[in-house]
Amino acid sequence: MTATQGRVRPRAIGTPLDRLDGRAKVTGSARYAYEQPVGEPVYLHAVQATVARGRITGIDTEAAAAVPGVLAVLTHRNAPRLADTRDAELAVLQSDAVAFRGQFVGGVVATTSEAARYAASLVRTTYDTQPHDSVLRPDRDDLYAPESVNGGFATDTEQGDVEAALASAAVTVDQTYTTAMNHNNPMEPHTTVAVWNDGELTLYESTQGVHMVRSQVAPLFGLQPDEVHVVSPFVGGGFGSKGTPHAPVVLAAMAARLVPGRAVRFALTRPQMFFVAGYRTPTVQHIRLGADRGGRLTAISVDAVSQTSRIKEFAEQTAVAARMMYAAPHRRTTHRLARLDVPVPSWMRAPGECPGMFAAEVAMDELAEACGLDPVELRIRNEPATDPETGRPFSSRNLVACLREGARRIGWERREQAPRSRREAGHLVGLGVAASVYPVFWMPGSSATVRAGAGGRYTVSIGAADLGTGTWTALAQIAADALEVPVERVELRIGDTAFPPASVAGGSSGITAWGSAVVHAARRLRETYGNAPPDGAEATGETGDNPATERFAMYAFGAQFAEVRVDEETGEVRVPRLVGVFAAGCVINPKTARSQLVGGMTMGLSMALHEESHVDGRLGQVANHDLAEYHIAANADVGDIDVSWIDEDDPHVNPMGSKGIGEIGIVGTAAAVANAAHNATGVRVRDLPITLDKLLGDPGAGNGPAVRRR
């Protein structure tokens, strides 16, 4: 039996069930990692490198150790030796080398968090400092091609003859686009509470995947996987930064080893989150498009540059969306990396698609302008019949329906084709569009157990994660329908390695993978025990394989529209309206799904207008490393966000017919805003974020001022 055989008949699925974890969260009784009851905890505070590259020549811990309440001071000299140091990001305190500013060089364990923090400030470190290089410039001569890019995709692709096609194209676009470094900033800081008992390690962890943490942490300490227990029932957001383990969990586990039997609590401060918890690399993308006069693409070329760290490679898959989005016979994509003295970049909501579709969708807007075409019509004209990269049919592709519905909702017919032609009360007003896309990933390796209890009740266990995404609720709905019982009869247990293994909550794959395993387990239980299983009857199911992934290209699509108003006097940009229409298969829970999509678009808006981690090249660090200076969209920054989806039936993706929705919401938002800003002002901003100085226009750049000059 294959995993997708037979669709689940939706009863609870598709209903806007209230979040089952809502009550715990509104009463303040939901226990996040830091708040897990652990007896008498002790506290860890990290010591960080104050140079961007070099070696530690001296580290004086005497004053720190003398602070009352201090139990241990960790440095590279006394830290436990790790059994496996191949992952340099996780090889914490294993040498005297400093690879980026803010890297952990020590830690203090004390009976109170104040004592730990104070003592950490007394640790004196001296360095043999080496010159560092921490700013991404695309014109360097040492860019290199990684072996593959994040997600296992090919680094470069080429079909046809792009150069010839561009040379003979009637219309071309040739521009460079840049996106800023962004930091995930979930509201809950990265947290670990670690305790060693009888040689086994327990971690209360703020994570997107308990089994991922176990599998990566166990070998570091020379443990078998079942000697590491990870517990994480509630997570205060992650957006990718809690997807793979970073250095903090290792530091906490090391510190706990020095005080066996006692739990060590460790939460990053907000400023520390800008150094050791991953981030979205800045990107520089050179895009060339060739088309005929009717706007039909003949060539697409994307050369993407991003940064990685000196100690560990992360290659953002910026150009992959350009491989499948639109039809064009000639196409090429490349990815190049600059290896810098910086923290290790990592996943942030829709890595690859998010920055990549900003550039690609602004380029499409430029092409529409060059062809004198409506940007919606341009996209429709370039709709491919099959996946341009693989030639496979799409399992479902409803981009055009999303574009049409979105255009209707925003009132696209009111848009003036010529930029800068609508003025209202001192504001230049414009509308813009961009497409969204996100793959449907099939992650094998999850299993779930369904156990029958008394009174027709069922307990469903799987080590899945709910980062606020709605897993507690959506998975219960899936289980209920697979068992053909009301949701109230299902008790879900997640977020613990005591439960069957689950893949990480990443790549918007959670519900596909975990839901498939739950459905499989429920069906096995019914096959074996029928409709009235005895108390204690149990069955386990797996995600298994989905052969359809070999035959079809599987993606969710969407269209986003923005209305932008730019103050003629000041250049201030406001976005009173965003419209997002998505085609994401069967929507398991309309209430939690809407939240995910609105939240994604809001983060996209925030990326478009506000978010930028400014690297100070002299110090080699992000200068604005707190929430006062790194602005994320606040209440008054956000206008009306209209989210909807079209009915889409996809029999191939999984037994629920669902596609992931955690990431697609952020894909395309920034391009829609940039395109609307151009429509409003006539200024083409190719560099995120779109701040007012960019709209004031650089006369030398030939794009002219957007606003009145006096």
Add this chain to the structure above:
Amino acid sequence: MRVTFTVNGRPQEADDVWEGESLLYVLRERMGLPGSKNACEQGECGSCTVRLDGVPVCSCLVAAGQVQGRRVDTVEGLAGEDGELSAIQQAFVDAGAVQCGFCTPGLLVAADELLEHNPSPSDGDIREALSGNLCRCTGYEKILDAVRLAAARTGQGV
């Protein structure tokens, strides 16, 4: 030092409080009330919002010594003794204004205060009252809906 104050209507006492200790720390680590969250510890996010003598404050910025003899109300005090959710709590659940929930306690306390003084707030009033509370998940729209819903229900005497 010793600090004596009232939390959610109950007299409380904290001993050996360090001068630099924050009210947030006292609540979370000493009183066993971790509902108020620590997301920045420098007054930027509102996750730690509690009421001090009725006024919303960032408890991470209030020194514990300042609360001597005063009244503190936290998210844990919003529901009734019987566990029945208050109007604003119920509205957050019903409107889908909760995702990861980390910002929620601070938002609830701020919104509760708003509705106490202004039972039918305009959208501008709501945005202003909640302007100091960051949420990374929801996009705020459902939070506004929740406050409107609570206001409407309370107005109808529900």
